[in-house]
Amino acid sequence: MTGVPREQFESRLRERGMRVTSQRFQIYSAVNRLQHATPEAILREVDAESPGLTLSTVYRALEALEAASLVTHTHLGHAPLTYHAVQDHAHIHLVCEKCGTVVSASVDVATELRARIRDDVGFDIDPTHMAMAGLCASCGTGN
Amino acid sequence: MTGVPREQFESRLRERGMRVTSQRFQIYSAVNRLQHATPEAILREVDAESPGLTLSTVYRALEALEAASLVTHTHLGHAPLTYHAVQDHAHIHLVCEKCGTVVSASVDVATELRARIRDDVGFDIDPTHMAMAGLCASCGTGN
DNA sequence: GTATATGCAAAGGGTTTGCACGGTT
DNA sequence: AACCGTGCAAACCCTTTGCATATAC
Numbered sequence: 565m566t567g568v569p570r571e572q573f574e575s576r577l578r579e580r581g582m583r584v585t586s587q588r589f590q591i592y593s594a595v596n597r598l599q600h601a602t603p604e605a606i607l608r609e610v611d612a613e614s615p616g617l618t619l620s621t622v623y624r625a626l627e628a629l630e631a632a633s634l635v636t637h638t639h640l641g642h643a644p645l646t647y648h649a650v651q652d653h654a655h656i657h658l659v660c661e662k663c664g665t666v667v668s669a670s671v672d673v674a675t676e677l678r679a680r681i682r683d684d685v686g687f688d689i690d691p692t693h694m695a696m697a698g699l700c701a702s703c704g705t706g707n
Numbered sequence: 708m709t710g711v712p713r714e715q716f717e718s719r720l721r722e723r724g725m726r727v728t729s730q731r732f733q734i735y736s737a738v739n740r741l742q743h744a745t746p747e748a749i750l751r752e753v754d755a756e757s758p759g760l761t762l763s764t765v766y767r768a769l770e771a772l773e774a775a776s777l778v779t780h781t782h783l784g785h786a787p788l789t790y791h792a793v794q795d796h797a798h799i800h801l802v803c804e805k806c807g808t809v810v811s812a813s814v815d816v817a818t819e820l821r822a823r824i825r826d827d828v829g830f831d832i833d834p835t836h837m838a839m840a841g842l843c844a845s846c847g848t849g850n
Numbered sequence: 851g852t853a854t855a856t857g858c859a860a861a862g863g864g865t866t867t868g869c870a871c872g873g874t875t
Numbered sequence: 876a877a878c879c880g881t882g883c884a885a886a887c888c889c890t891t892t893g894c895a896t897a898t899a900c
Contacts, residue, residue, distance in 0.1 A: 583854060583899050603889085618857050623890065625855085641782050641837060644889065658830045659837075669828050677820040685812050686844030687801045694784060694802075697836035701829030726874050726879060746864085761882050766865065768880090787864065856897070866887065873880075 568596050576632040587617060591625045592649075595635050600646035600657075600666055639694045640666065657695035662703040666695070711739050719775040730760060734768045735792075738778050743789035743800075743809060782837045783809065800838035805846040809838070 573592055574584050587610075594609040595601045601609075603622045610617050626647055629635045636653050637645045643664075646657075655668040674691040681687050698704075716735055717727050730753075737752040738744045744752075746765045753760050769790055772778045779796050780788045786807075789800075798811040817834040824830050841847075 581854090585855065585899075587856070616857085619889095620858080620891075621856055628855090639782070639784050639837075639840075658824065658828065658832065660830075661833070661836070667828055667830055669824055669830070673823045673827060674820055677817055680816045681801070681812055681839075681841075684816060685801065685810055686847075687803075687810055687812070687841055688847045689801065689839045689841035690804070691839065693804070693840040694782075694837055696824075696832045696834065697782075698824075698830055698832035704829075704831045724879090728874075728880065730881075759882085762864095763866075763883080764881055771880090852900085854897105854899075856895105858894095858896105860891105860893085862889100862891065864888090864890105866885105868885085869883095871881080871883105873878100875876105875878080 568593050573634060576634055577628070580632055582628055582632060585625075587621055588625045588628065590614065590617070591622060592629055592634060595626075595629070595647050596649045596652070600638075600640070601648070602644040602646055604644065606647070636693075638692065641695060641697060653692055656691050658700070659695045659697050660700035660703050661697050662699060665700050667700060711736050716777060719777055720771070723775055725771055725775060730764055731768045731771065733757065733760070734765060735772055735777060738769075738772075738790050739792045739795075743781075743783070744791070745787040745789055747787065749790070779835075781835065784838060784840060796835055799834050801843070802838045802840050803843035803846050804840050805842060808843050810843060 573589060577584050577588070590610045591606055594606045598605055598609060603619060603626065607617060607619055607622050626635060626637070630637065633650060635647050636650055637647050638657055640646055640657060640659055654671050656671055656674060658667040658669055660667070671691060678689050678691065681689055716732060720727050720731070733753045734749055737749045741748055741752060746762060746769065750760060750762055750765050769778060769780070773780065776793060778790050779793055780790050781800055783789055783800060783802055797814050799814055799817060801810040801812055814834060821832050821834065824832055
């Protein structure tokens with residue numbers, strides 16, 4: 565009852581000559597379950613059910629899963645990297661500089677910006693890869 | 708022949724009860740001189756002329772200068788923070804994920820995005836604080 | 851059987867902190 | 876004279892790496 569597409573998980577790894585291991589699947593499942601999954605949070609999540617996992621394994625597994633196009637990461641600023649399942653990743657991350665809250669916005673809001681930057685500077689931005697900083701609704705209004 | 712406004716430097720610090728020191732002025736000057744000034748680069752730059760400065764002093768001075776609204780920092784992703792004189796800061800940083808080049812764009816390109824995110828999510832973004840990732844002109848065209 | 855993943859522990863880069871001394875006010 | 880800033884060194888957090896063992900193929 566994990567909801568994670570196991571076949572795709574296996575084929576994407578095998579296509580690249582990578583091995584299917586229980587750790588990788590547990591980590592992949594945890595990423596699918598968690599919201600903004602930091603390596604630490606993934607470790608805790610997996611370790612709660614089946615102890616023995618190591619942080620270095622989490623890092624190496626995430627690297628493998630990313631190479632297999634199963635997950636991506638986003639830079640939130642000073643905070644640790646967060647990982648997402650690729651299919652859940654079509655959103656922009658907004659981090660409040662004051663309270664740290666992370667809000668999501670649709671990638672669509674950046675369509676025009678992307679076109680404009682492409683025209684102006686010839687640079688093709690990926691607005692999901694790096695969060696945008698600012699003030700959230702409650703912090704911005706003097707609360 | 709530094710070109711750095713010394714009076715403003717002094718008054719902004721004094722207004723906040725902070726002290727004017729030679730290290731702070733050297734660091735502030737270096738930030739004005741360098742492009743994307745990392746703490747390490749600032750240390751090297753200042754230390755070349757008058758040795759003895761420490762990295763921890765650089766960090767603490769930058770914190771002070773930032774509190775005094777003389778400098779700001781930008782997150783470039785995995786790379787160290789970069790500092791800028793506030794008056795030079797009105798630009799967006801575009802980091803190429805492939806070659807690492809940092810390109811600048813005018814803040815104006817994000818005016819509409821900012822309004823849209825404010826309307827949609829009530830979040831007021833500061834597009835200068837965090838860089839945007841993507842592919843630069845040469846890397847994006849298959850070079 | 852062979853190559854790749856894992857666990858463990860140690861190292862790495864960037865940043866922060868504690869404390870005594872020195873400089874600014 | 877009082878307080879803030881500095882230098883030095885150690886600690887910190889996040890991430891990477893080396894090496895022997897275990898596991899997938």
